[in-house]
Amino acid sequence: MRTAADPFDVLIVGAGPAGGLAAQRIARKGYEVAVIEEHREIGEPIQCGGLVTPRVFDYVTCKETILGKIHGAEIYSPKGHRLTIDGHETEAVVVDRAMFDRAILTEAVRAGAHTFLGTQAQGARHTDGGVEVTVDRDGHKEVFRGKILIGCDGVRSNVAKWFHILRPKKILPGFEVELAGVRGDPGFVKLFVGNDIAPGFFGWVIPSGDTARAGLCVREGNAYAYLQKMLKHPAVEKYTKGAQPILYIVGGIPIGFPRRTYADNVMVVGDAACQAKATSGGGIFTSLHCADLAAQTALEALDKGDYSARMMHRYHRAWTKSIGKELRKDLAIHESFERLTDAQFEELFGIFDDPDVLRLIEDTADIDFPSKIGWTLIRKDPRILKYVGKALRTMIAQNVGI
Ligand SMILES: Cc1cc2nc3c(=O)[nH]c(=O)nc-3n(C[C@H](O)[C@H](O)[C@H](O)COP(=O)(O)OP(=O)(O)OC[C@H]3O[C@@H](n4cnc5c(N)ncnc54)[C@H](O)[C@@H]3O)c2cc1C
Numbered sequence: 205m206r207t208a209a210d211p212f213d214v215l216i217v218g219a220g221p222a223g224g225l226a227a228q229r230i231a232r233k234g235y236e237v238a239v240i241e242e243h244r245e246i247g248e249p250i251q252c253g254g255l256v257t258p259r260v261f262d263y264v265t266c267k268e269t270i271l272g273k274i275h276g277a278e279i280y281s282p283k284g285h286r287l288t289i290d291g292h293e294t295e296a297v298v299v300d301r302a303m304f305d306r307a308i309l310t311e312a313v314r315a316g317a318h319t320f321l322g323t324q325a326q327g328a329r330h331t332d333g334g335v336e337v338t339v340d341r342d343g344h345k346e347v348f349r350g351k352i353l354i355g356c357d358g359v360r361s362n363v364a365k366w367f368h369i370l371r372p373k374k375i376l377p378g379f380e381v382e383l384a385g386v387r388g389d390p391g392f393v394k395l396f397v398g399n400d401i402a403p404g405f406f407g408w409v410i411p412s413g414d415t416a417r418a419g420l421c422v423r424e425g426n427a428y429a430y431l432q433k434m435l436k437h438p439a440v441e442k443y444t445k446g447a448q449p450i451l452y453i454v455g456g457i458p459i460g461f462p463r464r465t466y467a468d469n470v471m472v473v474g475d476a477a478c479q480a481k482a483t484s485g486g487g488i489f490t491s492l493h494c495a496d497l498a499a500q501t502a503l504e505a506l507d508k509g510d511y512s513a514r515m516m517h518r519y520h521r522a523w524t525k526s527i528g529k530e531l532r533k534d535l536a537i538h539e540s541f542e543r544l545t546d547a548q549f550e551e552l553f554g555i556f557d558d559p560d561v562l563r564l565i566e567d568t569a570d571i572d573f574p575s576k577i578g579w580t581l582i583r584k585d586p587r588i589l590k591y592v593g594k595a596l597r598t599m600i601a602q603n604v605g606i
Contacts (some may be wrong), residue, residue, distance in 0.1 A: 205319075206236065206238070206318045208223075208238075208320070208339070208341070208346040208347060208348045209346075209398065210236070210353075211334075211349045212236045212237060212238045212318075212348065212349065212350040213230070213235040213236045213237065213349065213350060213351050213352065213506055214226075214227075214235060214236075214237045214238070214316055214350055214351065214352045214354060214502055214506075215237075215238050215240065215335065215337050215348050215349075215350035215352070215353055215354070216237060216238065216239045216240065216353075216354045216356055217240045217325045217328075217337065217353070217354070217357045217362075217363050218239075218240075218241065218355070218356035218357035218358055218474075218476070219239050219243075219309050219319065219321075219356075219357065220305055220356060220358060220474060220475075220491065220517030221264075221304070221305060221308055221474065221488050221491045221492055221495070222310070222356035222473045222476070222491040222492070222494065222495040223239055223241070223309075223354070223356030223357075223473075223474075223476075223495070224239070224246075224305060224308030224309040224606065225263060225264065225308055225312075225463075225491075225492050225495040225496060225499070225500045226299070226354050226356060226473060226495040226496075226498050226502070227239045227309070227312035227315075227317040228308065228311045228312035228315045229495070229496060229499030229500075229503075230499050230502050230503060230506075231254050231312055231315040231316040231317040231556060232315035232316065233503055234316070235503075235506055236316075237312070237316070237317040237318065238317075238318050238319075238320060238336065238348055238350065238550050239309070239312065239317055239318065239320065240318045240320050240323050240339060240348065241319065241321050241322075241323065242322070242323065242324035242325070243321065243322070244321050244322040245302075245321075245591045246302075246305050246306045246309050246321070246371070247301060247302030247304070247305035247306050247510055248302055249453070249454075250301050250451065250453055251378075251409065251453055251454065251455030252301045252455070252488070253298075253380060253417045253419060254271070254298050254299045254300065254301040254304070254410070254417070254452070255274065255296050255297075255298055255393065255410050255486065255552065255571075256296060256297060256298075256299060256486070256489060257295070257296050257297075257489060257570075257571050257572050258294065258296075258571055259489055260488055260489050260492055263492040263493070263496060263507065264304075264307065264308050264311070264468055264492065265307075265311070265349075266304055266307030266308065266311075267298075268303075268307070269299040269300045269303040269304040269307055270297045270299055271297075271298045271299060271300055271412045271413040272297065272298045272389050272391070272411055272412055272413045273294045273296075273297050273298075273391060274294070274295055274296040274297065274298065274391060274392065274393055274410075274411070275290065275291050275292055275293060275294055275391050276288065276290035276291050276292075276295065276391065276392045276393075276566075277289045277392060277393045277394070277395055277515040278288050278392050278393075278394045278395070278398070278439070279394075279395045279396075279397070279553075280394065280395065280396045280437070280439055281397065281398065281549050281550055281553040282377040282397065282398030282400060282401065282549055282550065283400070283546075283550055284438070284439075284548065285553045285554075285557070286439070287553060287556055287557055287562065288392075288562075289562060289565050289566055289569065290392075290566060291337050291363065291566050291569065292566075293310070293522070295569070295571065296393075296571055298410055298411070298412040298417075299322055300412075304488075308342070312344070319461070320339070320341065320348075322341065322342060323339045323340070323341040323346075324339060324340045324341075325337050325339050325357065325362060325363070325397065326338050326339060326340055326345075326374055327339070327366065327540075328353060328360075328362075328363060328366045328367070329366070330468060330469060330527060331349070333351075333469075333511065334349055334350060334351050334469060334511070335349070335350055335351070335352070335353040335469045335470065336348065336349045336350075337350075340601050342570070346478075351469065351505075351506065351511055352469055352470070352471070352502050352505060352506070352511055353469060353471075354470075354471050354472070354473060354502065355367075355369075355415075355470065355472040355473065355477075356472075356473050356474050356476060356491075357476050357560050358474070358475045358476055359372070359455070359456045359457070359458045359475040360375075360456070361376055361472055361475070361476030361477075363472055363476060364472045364476055364477070367467040367470045369462070369464055369465060369466070369467060369470070369477075370460070370462040370463065370464060370465070370472075370477070370478065371460075372458035372459055372460040372478045373460035374459050374460070375456040375457065375458055375459070376404065376421040376422065376423065376456060376457040376459060376485070377404055377421065377422060377424070377425075377427045377439060377454075377456055378419060378420065378421035378422075378427055378453075378454070378455045378456060378457060378485065379419060379420065379427035379428045379430075379431045379434075379452070379453070379454055380417055380418065380419025380420075380431070380452070380453040380454075380455075381416050381417070381418055381419065381431065381449045381451070381452055381453070382415050382416070382449065382450050382451040382452075382453070383415060383416050383417075383418060383444050383447035383448065383449055383450070384414070384415050384447060384448055384449075384450045385414075385447040385448055385522070386411065386414070386415060386416040386443055386444050386447045387443055387444075387445070389411040389412075389413060389414070390411055390443070391411065391601065392411070393409065393410050393411070394408065394409040394439055394440065395407070395408050395544075396408070396420070396434060396437060396439075396440075396444070396550060397544075397549055398546050399545070399546050400433070400546070401420070401422050401430065401433065401434050401437070402420040402421065402422050402430055402434070403422050403425070403430075404421075404422055404423025404424070404542040405420065405421040405422055405423065405457075405485070405542070406420065406421075407420035407430070407431070407434045408420065409440055409443065409444075413427045415450065416443065416444060417453075418431065418434065418435060418440060418444065419431065419453065421456075421457050421485055423542060427454075428565045450485070456544050457480055457482075457485035457487075458475050458478040458480055459478070459482050459535070459538065460478045460535070461478065461531060461532055461535050462477050462478045462479075464520065465477040465519070465520045465523070466513060466516035466519060466520050467513055467516065468511065468512055468516070469511045469516070470514045470516065471501065471502070471516050471519050471520075472497045473491065473494050473495050473498045474487065474490075474491035474494060474495065474588070475487055475491065477494065479491060479494050479523070479527070479531065481530070481531065481534045481572075481574060482531070482534045482535040482537070482538035482539075483534040483537050483538055483541070483575075483585055484534075484571065484574060486571065486572075489572050490527055490531070490572075493523070493526065494523045494527065497519055497522040497526070498519045498523075499524050499574055500519075500522070501515070501516060501518045501519035501522070501531055502519075504518065530572075530573050530574075530575055533575035533578070533596075533599060534574060534575060535595075536576065536593070536595040536596040536599050537575060537578055537596060539541060539593050539595055539596070540591065540592050540593040540595075540596045543593060544591060548591055551556035551591075552588070552591060555585055555587055556581075560584075561581065561584065561585065563594045564577075564580060564581065564584060565577055565581070568580045570575050580599070582600060
């Protein structure tokens with residue numbers, strides 16, 4: 205069994221979806237990979253609603269973690285005006301997030317990765333053309349050495365901090381409760397917007413088999429207090445009456461667009477690199493996509509023996525060219541959305557509550573690429589432009605010529 209004293213090719217801090225997938229991709233090519241995770245149990249504590257599109261299974265095979273299927277959404281305005289979007293087919297699935305993370309890491313272990321649980325990375329630095337990470341493992345200090353370090357250490361990434369890579373512009377506080385004993389699984393998520401419900405973001409209820417996950421993120425303040433209020437919304441109460449909490453989830457959504465996600469010998473991936481969608485907070489698909497690209501760059505670097513920032517930049521260029529365009533648009537949409545007043549939300553619901561518009565949303569909406577529907581709606585009804593902020597207007601002018 206390898207120990208911290210053995211040199212590794214790649215050190216990965218964090219065993220979430222990004223860390224697990226990067227480890228699997230690199231280890232299966234025969235390189236020595238160490239996955240350093242501070243918790244003793246993979247996937248815990250859960251910080252997620254578990255809503256993903258079937259697209260994630262292009263990256264991972266763990267379909268056994270699916271708890272339920274979602275084919276539409278009910279969206280509620282501040283005054284309770286409801287829009288129903290029914291895609292009729294499976295638009296998304298809900299996974300058991302702890303099992304999902306464990307399944308990804310299990311694949312990494314099968315590919316040859318070494319896991320170090322209960323091991324907290326406490327510092328990292330460049331050394332002799334490589335990197336070393338100092339950890340606390342069961343109260344003992346140990347030092348891991350590698351050629352490349354991949355920071356997959358989530359929203360409050362220390363790896364990013366240690367290598368002066370970036371900090372998110374802001375982190376939205378989120379709170380979620382899983383409720384057992386809900387009334388059936390409707391196959392629809394419920395979404396709630398409004399400054400009294402979830403200022404600066406939105407609230408959700410995600411059915412997950414025989415439970416439901418009710419949560420929200422807010423611009424600032426006490427997310428728990430807002431959630432207690434949302435649980436009393438008639439549409440939530442009707443579905444969750446008599447249900448009881450079995451799990452509380454606390455977390456944060458990173459908001460921002462990183463200008464640099466690499467340094468000499470180092471890459472940061474997933475929430476550590478602010479790669480979640482600012483529109484929805486969804487970050488599993490984007491983390492997997494970017495982890496795959498980071499692994500490709502790591503393999504190229506190992507092959508060539510070149511761990512320079514110039515080599516690591518290939519990863520940054522690859523993800524900004526692929527998913528980065530969408531993430532930029534999502535950030536601009538978020539910045540417009542977070543400024544809306546309740547009166548403006550009601551006006552927008554008035555515009556959207558039209559069978560043609562709803563059909564267009566049903567046909568075009570894609571959770572992983574939310575800007576597609578935004579662009580399509582603006583083309584269909586330019587009245588929406590009134591609600592759009594400066595950054596988004598500039599992008600729209602460049603992208604759709606309005
Ligand atoms: C309330 C909430 C609900 C969400 N719901 C959804 C959803 O429904 N769908 C979706 O797609 N996304 C959702 N997300 C976002 C999603 O959870 C993240 O985008 C995703 O987990 C990012 O994966 P990751 O691998 O980058 O980081 P993480 O999953 O956060 O993994 C980071 C890992 O690093 C470890 N770590 C951190 N620091 C250290 C250290 N110093 N040493 C060792 N280990 C360390 C952590 O313990 C953790 O295991 C939600 C987020 C929140 C807050």
